[in-house]
Amino acid sequence: MSALFQFGERMPDYSVPVLNEREVRAGAGLLFVIAFVAFSKAWFTGDFGLIRIVVIGFFVEFVIRVLINPRFAPSLIVGRWLVSAQTPEYTGAPQKLFAWSLGLAMAALMIVLVGIFDVRGPINLLICALCLVFLFFEAAFGICIGCKMYAMFVRTPPQLCPGDVCEIKVKHEIQKIVPAQGFVLVGFTALMIAVVVNLGSTSKLSASPAAESGRCVVPGFAKAIGHEEMWKLHNNCK
Numbered sequence: 001m002s003a004l005f006q007f008g009e010r011m012p013d014y015s016v017p018v019l020n021e022r023e024v025r026a027g028a029g030l031l032f033v034i035a036f037v038a039f040s041k042a043w044f045t046g047d048f049g050l051i052r053i054v055v056i057g058f059f060v061e062f063v064i065r066v067l068i069n070p071r072f073a074p075s076l077i078v079g080r081w082l083v084s085a086q087t088p089e090y091t092g093a094p095q096k097l098f099a100w101s102l103g104l105a106m107a108a109l110m111i112v113l114v115g116i117f118d119v120r121g122p123i124n125l126l127i128c129a130l131c132l133v134f135l136f137f138e139a140a141f142g143i144c145i146g147c148k149m150y151a152m153f154v155r156t157p158p159q160l161c162p163g164d165v166c167e168i169k170v171k172h173e174i175q176k177i178v179p180a181q182g183f184v185l186v187g188f189t190a191l192m193i194a195v196v197v198n199l200g201s202t203s204k205l206s207a208s209p210a211a212e213s214g215r216c217v218v219p220g221f222a223k224a225i226g227h228e229e230m231w232k233l234h235n236n237c238k
Contacts, residue, residue, distance in 0.1 A: 008093025026079030099146025
């Protein structure tokens with residue numbers, strides 16, 4: 001049975017402790033969703049109540065990951081269950097320890113700012129946004145930004161990086177981006193910018209006529225549930 005206090009699992013075929021990258025990415029995805037909901041609520045309503053709750057949860061999560069054992073971190077337990085039918089992909093634990101220590105530091109800073117001093121505003125949102133970026137890249141692309149930072153501060157190169165990214169290798173043809181793909185990406189981006197600009201202009205022009213029409217009469221059910229203002233907003237009647 002593995003020791004209670006340890007970071008990573010010892011496997012006979014590897015020289016360093018390892019973690020299951022699939023489990024790690026699943027846990028990052030779960031934390032991203034939770035953090036994104038809390039961030040959105042604070043951003044759109046100015047209510048930091050949910051962030052306070054989430055910050056405490058994140059702090060406990062990373063204390064368990066870094067100071068006790070990742071095997072007992074709640075998000076990783078759920079992540080392990082979700083990917084239990086998939087073949088494990090082993091990644092080196094040392095670089096993850098560094099990355100998650102950054103996460104613990106950010107959670108601790110938020111505990112001080114939000115929980116102790118009740119600080120509100122841009123600094124909290126900036127830290128949350130940074131955390132979201134870290135989690136999103138981990139979950140969506142398997143890119144551990146903290147692990148890349150680890151490689152900048154240690155002499156020994158990290159081992160067992162996801163996708164063998166630590167190894168010097170030549171890209172296969174299926175990995176290369178050709179000029180035609182670049183043109184498609186640029187064209188698609190330009191098209192979407194044009195659509196956003198056009199729809200934004202159309203929305204502004206149609207706002208006043210819509211507000212004067214019978215379509216903007218708030219139905220009884222919306223009034224009954226106290227949703228009158230939101231109904232107007234969602235139907236472009238503001």
